[in-house]
Amino acid sequence: MKKYQLKNLDCASCASKIESSLAKLDEVKFVTVNFANATMTIDTGNLEKVKARIKEIEPEVVVEHIDQPKTLVSTSELAENKWTIIKAASGLLLLIAGLVFEEEIRNTPFHIAEFLVFGTAYLIVGWGVLSSAVKNIIRGQVFNEQFLMAIATLGAFAIHQMPEAVAVMLFYVTGELFQDIAVGRSRKSIKSLLEIRPDYANLKSNNEILKVSPDVVKVGELIIVRAGEKIPLDGTILEGTSFVDTAALTGESVLRRVKVTDDVMAGMINQSGLLTIKVNKVFGESSVSRILQLVENATSQKAETEKFITTFARYYTPIVVIGAFLVAILPPLIFSGQTFDEWIYRALVVLVISCPCALVISIPLGYFGGIGLASRKGILVKGSNFLDALTRITTVVFDKTGTLTKGEFKVSEVVTSNGFSKEEILEYAAYSEFNSNHPVAQSILEAYKNKIDTSKITQTEEISGHGIKAVVSGKAILAGNDKLLHKENIEHPVCQVDGTVIHVAIDRIYAGYIIISDRLKDDALEAIEKLKAKNIQTVMLTGDNKFAARAFAEKLGIDRFYPELLPEDKVNHIEQIIAENKKGKVAFVGDGINDAPVLARADVGIAMGALGSDAAIETADVVLMTDSPSKVALAIDVAKSTRNIVWQNIYFAMGVKLLFILLGVFGIATMWEAVFGDMGVALIAIFNALRILRK
Numbered sequence: 001m002k003k004y005q006l007k008n009l010d011c012a013s014c015a016s017k018i019e020s021s022l023a024k025l026d027e028v029k030f031v032t033v034n035f036a037n038a039t040m041t042i043d044t045g046n047l048e049k050v051k052a053r054i055k056e057i058e059p060e061v062v063v064e065h066i067d068q069p070k071t072l073v074s075t076s077e078l079a080e081n082k083w084t085i086i087k088a089a090s091g092l093l094l095l096i097a098g099l100v101f102e103e104e105i106r107n108t109p110f111h112i113a114e115f116l117v118f119g120t121a122y123l124i125v126g127w128g129v130l131s132s133a134v135k136n137i138i139r140g141q142v143f144n145e146q147f148l149m150a151i152a153t154l155g156a157f158a159i160h161q162m163p164e165a166v167a168v169m170l171f172y173v174t175g176e177l178f179q180d181i182a183v184g185r186s187r188k189s190i191k192s193l194l195e196i197r198p199d200y201a202n203l204k205s206n207n208e209i210l211k212v213s214p215d216v217v218k219v220g221e222l223i224i225v226r227a228g229e230k231i232p233l234d235g236t237i238l239e240g241t242s243f244v245d246t247a248a249l250t251g252e253s254v255l256r257r258v259k260v261t262d263d264v265m266a267g268m269i270n271q272s273g274l275l276t277i278k279v280n281k282v283f284g285e286s287s288v289s290r291i292l293q294l295v296e297n298a299t300s301q302k303a304e305t306e307k308f309i310t311t312f313a314r315y316y317t318p319i320v321v322i323g324a325f326l327v328a329i330l331p332p333l334i335f336s337g338q339t340f341d342e343w344i345y346r347a348l349v350v351l352v353i354s355c356p357c358a359l360v361i362s363i364p365l366g367y368f369g370g371i372g373l374a375s376r377k378g379i380l381v382k383g384s385n386f387l388d389a390l391t392r393i394t395t396v397v398f399d400k401t402g403t404l405t406k407g408e409f410k411v412s413e414v415v416t417s418n419g420f421s422k423e424e425i426l427e428y429a430a431y432s433e434f435n436s437n438h439p440v441a442q443s444i445l446e447a448y449k450n451k452i453d454t455s456k457i458t459q460t461e462e463i464s465g466h467g468i469k470a471v472v473s474g475k476a477i478l479a480g481n482d483k484l485l486h487k488e489n490i491e492h493p494v495c496q497v498d499g500t501v502i503h504v505a506i507d508r509i510y511a512g513y514i515i516i517s518d519r520l521k522d523d524a525l526e527a528i529e530k531l532k533a534k535n536i537q538t539v540m541l542t543g544d545n546k547f548a549a550r551a552f553a554e555k556l557g558i559d560r561f562y563p564e565l566l567p568e569d570k571v572n573h574i575e576q577i578i579a580e581n582k583k584g585k586v587a588f589v590g591d592g593i594n595d596a597p598v599l600a601r602a603d604v605g606i607a608m609g610a611l612g613s614d615a616a617i618e619t620a621d622v623v624l625m626t627d628s629p630s631k632v633a634l635a636i637d638v639a640k641s642t643r644n645i646v647w648q649n650i651y652f653a654m655g656v657k658l659l660f661i662l663l664g665v666f667g668i669a670t671m672w673e674a675v676f677g678d679m680g681v682a683l684i685a686i687f688n689a690l691r692i693l694r695k
Helices: 012-023 047-057 082-100 102-106 111-136 147-158 162-192 288-300 304-334 341-354 357-375 384-390 422-434 439-449 482-489 523-532 546-556 565-578 596-601 614-619 632-666 673-695
Strands: 002-007 027-032 041-042 061-065 201-205 208-212 222-226 233-237 242-245 256-258 276-281 379-381 394-401 410-416 457-463 466-472 475-480 500-506 507-516 536-540 560-564 585-590 604-607 623-626
Touching: 002 082, 012 027, 012 047, 082 102, 082 111, 082 162, 082 604, 102 111, 111 147, 111 162, 147 341, 162 673, 304 341, 304 357, 304 384, 304 632, 341 632, 341 673, 357 379, 357 384, 357 632, 357 673, 379 384, 384 585, 384 604, 384 632, 394 565, 410 422, 410 439, 422 439, 422 466, 422 475, 422 500, 422 507, 439 500, 439 507, 439 596, 475 482, 482 500, 507 565, 523 536, 523 546, 523 632, 536 546, 546 560, 546 596, 565 585, 565 596, 585 596, 596 604, 596 614, 623 632, 632 673
Parallel strands: 394 536, 394 585, 536 560, 585 604, 604 623
Antiparallel strands: 002 041, 002 061, 027 041, 201 208, 201 222, 222 276, 233 276, 242 256, 379 623, 410 507, 457 466, 466 475, 475 500, 500 507
16 A cells, blocks of 8 residues: 655546546555545555556646655745736736727627637636546546536637626636635645654764654664754653653643653654653654554545545536536427527526536545644544544443543552461562553552562463462462452452452462552543533443442443453443444544454544554544543534534535526526636635634
8 A cells, every 4th residue: 555646636526536437447456535635545556557547537647656745845826826827817808808898899890809809818718628628528528627617618609608708717717726725725734734743853873963864763773852853753761851742742732741761752842951862663653653644544534425425526517417408408499489599508507507616625625624623632533434423422431441540550458368468468469460561460569569589470370351360489379350259269258349459369268358549530520521511421341340330430420330341341332332322323432452342343433541552543443642531522522513514515515506506597697606606606615614724
């Protein structure tokens, strides 16, 4: 799978045609064309055939390799479109001259002056449209906007409506100019989201500091980051302390303090001190690189609305052309007193109005704007289809540990039994949990504090969802939950204890239990309240016992909770919840690593607390780049704003076009109104789509 730049791709319908045509090639396994940033992602073994097919469809489009994201060049919009402006200005001057002296030039023999003035103006502004229409017809592509404009204006010339023919072509070209400027601005806004990519790294080599590309720095090498510079690669601080700005990655404006041994990520901005960083990942695997890929590729997953509009435009234009043809010939044939000149003119007005570019351009821009806005808020959405899915969520299911709670476990109490001491229980539990990376295990090791003599551990077996069996100093140790004790038939006086509990048995004698405490995240309560305000049901799945689970659920106001769940139990529960929510979507919010199966099974998988985690980015549909569960509600808000703007454009464009088509058929709308019905609506829809980027 490779990505290429499509230079000169300035037409949304052209992008759609290229994509659908390439998809039919046997040599192409996958292809998506992104009009918003003029790129093509394709899996093919025959690039030359792909280039040849693109050349057939759109001769002006050039396929270029993308070596690395290019720095934006600030170019004046006037300079970029100067030839179009010169042509439009020349045509306008000739049109004005023709209208001022219309009576005089019409009185010339055979209307020579009239044809000379208006014909010259028409060719100046419309030659590009006419040549494109002819080339497309030769290639068998008849029903497109160039064809519609060519037929409408040539028809106007044929019925001697020359000024209106020139005016329509002039306004069409001017509208295209403003459309190109609007699309260019949107592309610059989109690309500006990706400017978190570091431009260089200060590589420390043999007591020298070399300014190099981040791509050439290897794992283990040292880099220097001065105050005000972007951190170019993921790594660990070896020297220095500072405050870093993480807003580009997380959307959070609060500076974060970093010190020696702290991990930092590419894209953060060093605000104060000098940092020496040991690189942990090459640039291609760094968090910022993954984020850039995710944002750039997001529109390859198209929403159903986008797919519908593309298909709609394919059939809509031919239907309108056929309808206009019938409008031109049927009334004069059926009704007496009706002239062909009058009805041909009305049919030409309908043709001008019918171009669907307002929908084809503005809708993908609206979705891409929504994805861009979400990324600025620290929310990575993998595609516009997931934005649509977020708007239909009726139930949000949360994992507890690390999602609603901080996952910072501390041993708060040790309760003894059968004559064992607290020190013995803590020691044997620590030895049993020594090889585990689970936060609960780490909290026990932290509470034990003494050095572990690994020679004492002769056997360790982890039992998923239950705990650990180990042999320490010749003694058989069980350390786990109540289920483990029942599974091993260990007699114990207490089963249910509030909080996260590790029961310990030594040589099959119950020794006591350790209570592990965890704390809610600062915005956990706010997250649930915001979802409830949207009438979204909340559910919590956890492996904790029911007493601990109930305490957290009641504190947060969660609607339902399911305790004492194994990983496979969580999948079963999410499937049951999905089955119950037939009219809406179910989202699961987890840490993106331990909950991968549930994230994959949910309608929308939302990974949180996993900035830079490959597992989170690969598995989830939406990635929250901070530990903030309240951003679930924010993601839904962004999705709904995007959907509202997209449907505003659909209703507005369809409504105005239908109105003007009816006015054209009844002879009320002229060519002048038709131009607004086409290009005016397109521009309004595009600028409306761009509003989402400024929210």
